[in-house]
Amino acid sequence: MKINQFATITTDYHTQLIELERVGFKTNTIGAKQRLAAYLEKVYWQQQQTGSLQEQEAQLLATPTQTMASFLASKAPLTPTIFALLSLQLLGFLPWDDFDPNHPQTSRKNLGLAPIEMVTTETDVARAWYQLLTTHTRFGLTYLDHLASQGYFTQPHFRQNQQLFFNGKAQATFQTNAFHHELVYVPTDVDTDGDGLLDLIRVEITRPTSSVPVPAVYTASPYDQGTNDRYGEQLTHQVDVPLTRKQPAQHHHQPFQPLPRKAKSPVTEPATSQTLQCPPPHPGYTLNDYLLPRGFASIYAAGIGTIDSDGLQTCGDPAQTNATIAVIEWLHGDRPAFVSKNRKQAVAADWCNGNVAMTGRSYLGTLAIAAATTGVPGLKTIIPEAAISSWYDYYRENGLVVAPGGFQGEDCDVLAAETFSRRQRPGDYLKVQTAFEQELADLQQGQDRTSGSYNQFWDDRNYRNHLQQIKCDVLLVHGLNDENVKLKNPAALWAGLKDLPISKKLILHQGQHVYLNNFPSFDFTDIVNLWLSNKLYQCDNHVDQALPTVIVQDNLLPETWETRPNWLTAPQKSLPLSFNHASFHNEIEPATFKFYCQNPERWKTDLWNLSDDRLANQRVTALIPHKTGTINGIPRLELTLSSSQPLGLISAMLLDYGEAHRLTTQPTKLMPNGMPLGYRWYTDNLFEFTLAQQPSAAHLIARGHLNLQNRISADQDQNLIANQFYHVELPLQPTYYHLLAERKLVVILFSTDFQMTIRGNQAITYQLQPQASRLILPWQTD
Numbered sequence: 001m002k003i004n005q006f007a008t009i010t011t012d013y014h015t016q017l018i019e020l021e022r023v024g025f026k027t028n029t030i031g032a033k034q035r036l037a038a039y040l041e042k043v044y045w046q047q048q049q050t051g052s053l054q055e056q057e058a059q060l061l062a063t064p065t066q067t068m069a070s071f072l073a074s075k076a077p078l079t080p081t082i083f084a085l086l087s088l089q090l091l092g093f094l095p096w097d098d099f100d101p102n103h104p105q106t107s108r109k110n111l112g113l114a115p116i117e118m119v120t121t122e123t124d125v126a127r128a129w130y131q132l133l134t135t136h137t138r139f140g141l142t143y144l145d146h147l148a149s150q151g152y153f154t155q156p157h158f159r160q161n162q163q164l165f166f167n168g169k170a171q172a173t174f175q176t177n178a179f180h181h182e183l184v185y186v187p188t189d190v191d192t193d194g195d196g197l198l199d200l201i202r203v204e205i206t207r208p209t210s211s212v213p214v215p216a217v218y219t220a221s222p223y224d225q226g227t228n229d230r231y232g233e234q235l236t237h238q239v240d241v242p243l244t245r246k247q248p249a250q251h252h253h254q255p256f257q258p259l260p261r262k263a264k265s266p267v268t269e270p271a272t273s274q275t276l277q278c279p280p281p282h283p284g285y286t287l288n289d290y291l292l293p294r295g296f297a298s299i300y301a302a303g304i305g306t307i308d309s310d311g312l313q314t315c316g317d318p319a320q321t322n323a324t325i326a327v328i329e330w331l332h333g334d335r336p337a338f339v340s341k342n343r344k345q346a347v348a349a350d351w352c353n354g355n356v357a358m359t360g361r362s363y364l365g366t367l368a369i370a371a372a373t374t375g376v377p378g379l380k381t382i383i384p385e386a387a388i389s390s391w392y393d394y395y396r397e398n399g400l401v402v403a404p405g406g407f408q409g410e411d412c413d414v415l416a417a418e419t420f421s422r423r424q425r426p427g428d429y430l431k432v433q434t435a436f437e438q439e440l441a442d443l444q445q446g447q448d449r450t451s452g453s454y455n456q457f458w459d460d461r462n463y464r465n466h467l468q469q470i471k472c473d474v475l476l477v478h479g480l481n482d483e484n485v486k487l488k489n490p491a492a493l494w495a496g497l498k499d500l501p502i503s504k505k506l507i508l509h510q511g512q513h514v515y516l517n518n519f520p521s522f523d524f525t526d527i528v529n530l531w532l533s534n535k536l537y538q539c540d541n542h543v544d545q546a547l548p549t550v551i552v553q554d555n556l557l558p559e560t561w562e563t564r565p566n567w568l569t570a571p572q573k574s575l576p577l578s579f580n581h582a583s584f585h586n587e588i589e590p591a592t593f594k595f596y597c598q599n600p601e602r603w604k605t606d607l608w609n610l611s612d613d614r615l616a617n618q619r620v621t622a623l624i625p626h627k628t629g630t631i632n633g634i635p636r637l638e639l640t641l642s643s644s645q646p647l648g649l650i651s652a653m654l655l656d657y658g659e660a661h662r663l664t665t666q667p668t669k670l671m672p673n674g675m676p677l678g679y680r681w682y683t684d685n686l687f688e689f690t691l692a693q694q695p696s697a698a699h700l701i702a703r704g705h706l707n708l709q710n711r712i713s714a715d716q717d718q719n720l721i722a723n724q725f726y727h728v729e730l731p732l733q734p735t736y737y738h739l740l741a742e743r744k745l746v747v748i749l750f751s752t753d754f755q756m757t758i759r760g761n762q763a764i765t766y767q768l769q770p771q772a773s774r775l776i777l778p779w780q781t782d
Contacts, residue, residue, distance in 0.1 A: 001098055002559035003112040003136045007526035009168040009546055013123070016130040019166050023133070023144065024157065027126055032078045035122040036086075039129050040068070043090070043147065045155060060089050064101045077120075083128055084108055084116040092137040092146070112559075134167045140520040140675045140686055148172040148293075149676035161209045163295045168541025169529040170294040174208035176681040179292065181206050182275035184337040184347055185309075186330045188323040192304055192311040192439075193432045199304050199311035200341055203327055204281055207297035213353035215380075215536035216331045217288050218299040219360045220324045220367040222419040224284075225307035232418035235440075236409040237449060239401075240597050242760030245647040246399075246451050246709050246717040253459035253715070275347055276339050286677060286684040287359060287517040290525055293678030296532065297352065301327050303367075305436075306421045308341075312432065312439045313416040316391045316461040321370040325379075328356050328371060332378025354378050355536040361385040361515055362485060363419075369493065372474070373466035381535040383528060385477040386485045386513050389493040391461035392454055392714070394485060398730075399710025399717070400649055401452040402756045405483030405513075408600070412461075413443040452707060454714035467496040473503040473544075475531055479511040480555070480736055481665040483756075487702075491568055491634070491734035503544045505531075506567060508736055509553045510689050512665045518675055518684045519667070521559035552736050555663060558691050567736060570632035570778035577622040577637075577747060577773040584620045586751040586764040593761045600754040607748065608655065608698050615750075620768065624745040624775060631737045633778025635702055637730040637747070640772035644765040646722050648708040651753040652730055654701040654775075656737070657744035661691045662699050698746070701739075702732035705757055725769060747775060 011019070017027050024042055029035040040057060047053045054069045062071035062082050071082065084104035088111075093099050099107030105115055113135060118124045133144040141149065144166060153173045154160070161178060164171045182205040187198045202225075208214060281300070283289055288298040304311030304323045314320050329335035332354045339345040356378050358368035365387030372382045388394045394404055395411055403410060420436060423429045429436075446457030459465065474497060478490040490506075497504045507524070509516055516524045527547065533539040548563035588596070592614075596603035606614050610621060635654055667687035674686035709720050711728040720726070739745060751766065752759050 001093075001111060001138060002521055004521055004559070004561040005112075005136055005523045005526070006547060006551060006561075006563070007169070007523050007530040008134050009530070009541055011130075011167065013127060017126060020126060020130055022164065023166055023171070024152075024155070025129060027122075030122055032119055032122050032125045033072065035125045036078060036083070036119075036129075037072050039125070045152065061085055061095075061101055078125070080116040080119055081105060083119045083125075087116065087132050087135070090132065091135060091143055092139055094138075098138065136520070136523055138520055139671075140518060140525070142526065145172065149679055151679045154679065161211070163210070163212075163537065165533060165537075165539050165541075168533060168539060168543065168546075169526060170296070170533045170537065170539070172293040172678045174210070174293045174295055176293055176678055178209040179206050179280070180209065181278050181280050183278045184275055184330075184339065185341050185343075186301070186326050186335065186337045187343070188304065188311070188326040190304070190311065190319045190322050192314060192319050193435045195310070195431070197310070199323060200309060200338070200343070201301055201303055201311070201323055201326065202306070202308040203330075203337065204278070204300045205275070205297060206281060206292060207351055208292060208295055210295065210351070213351055214295055214297050215355040215357070215532070216297045216299050216349075216352050217291050217357050217359055217532070218301070218327060218331070219285055219288060219364055220301055220303055220327070220358065220371070221360060221364045222303055222306060222313065223363070224300050224302040225309075225421045226424055227418045228420060228423055229418060231423065232410075232414050235414045235417050237411055237414070239403070239409050240759045242762050243647055243649055243758060244450060245720075246453070248719045249453075249717045251453050251455040251715040251717070253454075253456040255465070283682045285360060285364075285515070286682065287515070287525065287528060289682045290517070290677040290684075291529070291532065293681055294529065296536065299327065299331070302421070305416075305419065307425060309422070312436050313420040314439065315412040315416040315443060316366065316370070316388070318460060320367070321374060324367045325371045325374050325376040328376050328378050331356050334377065353536075355380050357532055357536055358382045358384075362387065362513065369463050372470045372472050373463045375469040375471045379472045381473040381475065381531065383475045383477065383531070385515060386479060386482055387489065388485055389464050389489045390458070392458035393488045393492070395447070396452050396454070396458065396714070397705045399452050399707030399714050400705050401449050401758055402705050404485065405755065407484070408755070411449060412447045413440050416440065416443055451717065453710065453717055464492055464496050467493075467500065470497070470500055470502060473535055475505050475507070475528070477507045477509070477516060479514060479665075480508050480553075481510060481512045484513040487733040487735060494567060505547050506550045508550070508567065510555055510663050510665060511667060514667060518687055519689075520670070520686055521688060522553070522561050553689070554738060556738050556740070558663060558689065564736075568633045568734060568778070570630065570780045573777045573779040575624050575775045575777055577624070577770070577775055579620040579622045579749065579768060579770050579773065581620045582770055583765055583767045584750060585617050586762055586766075588618060588761060590761070593759075596754050597759055603754040607750065610657075610746070619748050619750040621749075622747045622773075622775075624747065626739060626741065626745050627781055628741040629739060629779055629781040631701065631735055631739065631778060632780055634734045635732040635778065636776040637704075637732070637749075638727070638772075638774040638776060639730065639749075640725050640727050640769040642723050642725045642767045643708055643720060644722055645762065646720050648720065648764055648766065649705065649751055649757060650708065650728075650730060650766065651703065651705045651750050651757065652732060653703045653748045654732055655746045655748065656699045656701055656739055657697070657746045658742065659695045659697055660743070661695050663689045664692050665689070701737050702735045703753070704730050704732035705753060706730045723767075725767070727772070
């Protein structure tokens with residue numbers, strides 16, 4: 001096991017003493033050994049009698065042959081080795097499994113923990129104890145968080161339900177049995193269902209009891225009220241269709257004009273007497289559940305078109321953005337809400353200090369990006385994980401219909417139908433059935449699966465058009481193996497944020513479409529805590545300077561996270577491509593085609609097996625010599641090729657080729673319910689990206705797709721003359737990838753991607769001019 005911590009703040013000794021006193025560790029004891037004994041007595045505060053305390057100390061080793069109880073009773077001096085061994089046990093690491101009791105300092109180094117350098121005086125012990133409290137246990141929390149999960153802050157001398165910061169982070173001092181669970185209904189500025197009334201959206205609130213206003217962490221989740229999975233399946237599009245020729249055209253799109261905003265005024269009615277009380281919700285996003293006992297209210301809203309809300313699902317358009325920020329305006333005091341849907345009793349969020357963060361993965365994080373691009377007051381930061389910044393880059397690519405990984409045939413209309421949970425209430429659905437059927441028809445027309453080109457529909461759902469309006473800080477998180485929300489989405493957003501006068505940080509991990517807040521090797525929850533303590537509570541923890549700009553998980557070594565100065569910044573290196581053939585075909589024997597349509601993973605396996613001839617005619621390959629280094633940015637192919645038809649699509653994959661044990665891209669569950677989120681509160685499962693037990697032959701670094709009629713741009717359909725050569729550039733998805741010299745770097749060029757593109761088994765032959773083919777690689781040599 002290895003611990004990587006980035007959210008630990010360096011503090012001077014005077015500040016450490018103040019903070020230690022604040023969390024109950026007095027600094028008036030003289031003598032190193034005596035102070036350590038006093039601190040251990042506080043750790044075992046539940047043991048009221050000396051005998052019980054000594055029993056606890058007798059369970060700990062001071063040396064491989066002496067217990068801590070025996071050591072404290074002796075005249076032997078305290079040493080760094082003794083403190084190091086004690087710290088490993090308090091942190092929950094297992095002797096002989098996680099560390100060697102004979103070499104605790106070496107074990108700390110192997111675990112990624114800082115060394116214990118000096119414990120000669122009581123001052124040294126205070127410093128070392130402060131370090132211990134900020135160090136992560138094997139359960140994904142700091143040691144002080146671990147104590148809090150055992151009820152440490154329920155002791156009488158701590159003020160209950162009062163905010164407390166330690167090392168720049170909010171502590172779990174709010175009683176979970178005193179949370180308020182409430183419902184309100186927030187009016188939007190849109191009437192998407194056409195009933196003549198502004199749409200109301202249902203908002204769930206869980207907030208700590210507090211004598212002062214608290215900030216809000218808001219997650220807009222269209223899935224929160226349930227989904228219509230079968231309805232979505234019925235609408236899923238057939239993808240086994242031929243590619244069609246497009247007439248030359250330029251798809252014009254007008255700049256989006258913001259929807260008219262309703263005049264707003266602050267509301268002063270007391271909230272606590274009027275909000276509708278509701279039962280405690282089921283656990284949601286466990287990061288939000290972690291933040292609740294630390295003094296952050298948790299807000300969920302499924303939005304328009306969902307159960308107990310008004311309106312229709314519109315899949316990422318400006319109306320959905322407008323409805324999303326209405327909740328922020330209520331939390332900020334700029335908009336009323338109502339106790340019920342009769343719109344008679346207004347209610348204010350006077351329990352909120354007006355500062356809001358948005359969190360969530362996928363569609364949830366997407367709406368956070370959408371909200372940020374409005375510049376709405378009160379939104380101080382967003383933490384989008386695996387989020388879309390342009391819906392075109394989710395459902396399309398370079399003039400082609402391209403599925404998000406794992407969801408062939410899905411599109412905006414399918415997603416809108418799946419998340420339109422109002423349909424589950426038949427009486428309510430009856431009122432809006434006609435309106436929603438028209439909305440589906442409009443979505444189907446606008447998304448234009450026939451051409452796959454960029455048009456006004458997609459431009460209205462491109463949040464990157466409005467990046468200059470972002471006023472909030474951004475903590476962006478994405479998986480480097482995410483083929484659902486592909487890497488172009490965070491990459492283009494990150495590049496667009498470059499010159500904005502905001503604080504921005506980036507975390508890239510080795511997972512697919514997953515959350516990151518329950519990995520013991522990485523202090524993600526601490527990073528978020530540090531970030532939000534500053535952005536929402538104005539805690540002066542210098543987070544903008546303390547956190548690195550970019551943190552990347554290494555793809556070679558497990559549990560290894562490193563800081564980087566930036567992403568997408570490597571110099572471009574031009575490499576010739578020597579393909580094994582000068583042509584490849586699209587068409588496959590019908591039975592094999594049908595088999596691959598039903599088994600796309602098997603198609604990928606056969607495509608990658610370069611010693612297998614089953615797809616030898618459908619691909620060309622090139623081996624690129626290289627040294628050990630890192631691909632940091634957007635790989636790009638420059639090709640000169642022709643199609644035997646007046647249409648064509650090309651696909652490419654860049655592979656790390658060679659037998660090796662690689663990290664899993666789906667996390668491995670280490671311990672069910674292993675991470676407590678607070679005292680007598682929810683728990684979370686612990687996960688980790690581990691080395692696969694079986695070696696694999698190759699790993700996908702990046703892939704890309706291009707409609708040859710959109711070789712200039714996605715919104716320009718050009719003529720394609722059969723058998724005429726054209727120079728084209730095919731950008732692959734951005735990446736950050738460490739490649740060893742002993743591995744092979746391979747380019748595979750082919751046509752139909754059975755996992756992502758439409759699958760027309762057309763008789764098309766592609767010819768290459770090999771001497772005009774190059775790979776432009778953003779490359780940094782180690």
